[in-house]
Amino acid sequence: MRFPLADGTRLALSGSVRRIAIPQRPGAYPSPRFREEAPGRFAVQGLRKPADAGAMDAWQTGLPSLRPAMGRAVRRARHLGVARHCSVCSARVRAFARFGDPEREDARCPVCHSLERHRLAWLFLERCTPLFDGRRRELLHFAPEPVFAERLRRIPGVQHLGVDLADPRADLRLDITRLPFADGERDVIFCSHVLEHVPDDRKALRELARVLEPSSGWMILQVPLRDAPTDEDPTVTDPAERTRRFGQSDHVRVYGWDFTARLRAAGFDVAEIHARRWLGARDAARYGLADEALFYCTRTPDDA
Numbered sequence: 125m126r127f128p129l130a131d132g133t134r135l136a137l138s139g140s141v142r143r144i145a146i147p148q149r150p151g152a153y154p155s156p157r158f159r160e161e162a163p164g165r166f167a168v169q170g171l172r173k174p175a176d177a178g179a180m181d182a183w184q185t186g187l188p189s190l191r192p193a194m195g196r197a198v199r200r201a202r203h204l205g206v207a208r209h210c211s212v213c214s215a216r217v218r219a220f221a222r223f224g225d226p227e228r229e230d231a232r233c234p235v236c237h238s239l240e241r242h243r244l245a246w247l248f249l250e251r252c253t254p255l256f257d258g259r260r261r262e263l264l265h266f267a268p269e270p271v272f273a274e275r276l277r278r279i280p281g282v283q284h285l286g287v288d289l290a291d292p293r294a295d296l297r298l299d300i301t302r303l304p305f306a307d308g309e310r311d312v313i314f315c316s317h318v319l320e321h322v323p324d325d326r327k328a329l330r331e332l333a334r335v336l337e338p339s340s341g342w343m344i345l346q347v348p349l350r351d352a353p354t355d356e357d358p359t360v361t362d363p364a365e366r367t368r369r370f371g372q373s374d375h376v377r378v379y380g381w382d383f384t385a386r387l388r389a390a391g392f393d394v395a396e397i398h399a400r401r402w403l404g405a406r407d408a409a410r411y412g413l414a415d416e417a418l419f420y421c422t423r424t425p426d427d428a
């Protein structure tokens with residue numbers, strides 16, 4: 125499989141690449157109400173925490189739950205259409221819902237609740253990486269979104285480890301700037317919308333480069349981006365000012381396309397994947413991807 129890079133060249137990826145049908149399975153995003161009701165149950169160290177209401181049913185009763193599947197089936201029927209296609213849950217719907225603050229058009233899948241970044245990442249994983257070839261891989265997933273983590277866990281061969289600084293639903297709580305892993309220990313890293321929260325993101329990137337397997341390992345990174353140079357200022361701590369400048373009260377910066385240079389400085393070879401350039405305008409619109417982008421990174425060879 126070859127895919128276009130930002131500089132107009134094309135990058136060949138090693139390993140077998142194929143499309144697979146994604147089996148329908150539970151994995152509904154927990155509702156805010158459910159998350160409020162159940163946090164105490166998740167705070168048990170060492171247990172795999174149920175990621176959604178259906179998994180909680182199974183956890184409590186030992187029997188599979190029909191709740192998420194039924195909810196999804198109802199939403200699938202209610203939103204059925206041809207204009208939009210969700211790459212995460214395979215639903216074909218009339219439209220994606222508005223979402224965010226400020227609201228974005230065409231953002232959220234009404235069936236599985238995936239956002240633009242999830243749909244681009246899943247499409248890229250399916251079409252351009254060897255993740256589905258059944259080989260055993262250690263996958264390190266930062267800030268594991270339920271919509272994604274459940275699906276990644278079910279890929280044959282994938283040993284999924286969800287980590288987060290604070291979220292009790294993660295398998296492990298850790299600091300991205302001090303990873304408790306040996307050099308080159310992780311085959312795949314997925315890190316989406318994390319670094320804009322991290323004060324020393326350069327240190328975090330060096331840690332990611334250190335733990336990534338150097339010859340065949342790869343990483344997918346996503347950050348909020350804008351068409352201007354990266355804006356960061358550690359003295360800005362007022363939540364309202366952070367929202368105004370960086371887009372969210374707990375963001376410490378907003379990245380521009382110079383983010384690529386920051387990745388290269390940390391020891392990565394980088395391919396910028398722009399949804400519209402990669403898929404074409406028509407397919408990008410069909411998957412509701414707008415201006416979404418991701419960064420595909422491998423370790424820069426030592427002799428480079």
Ligand SMILES: [Zn+2]
Nearest residue numbers: 210213233236
């Ligand atoms: Zn969906």
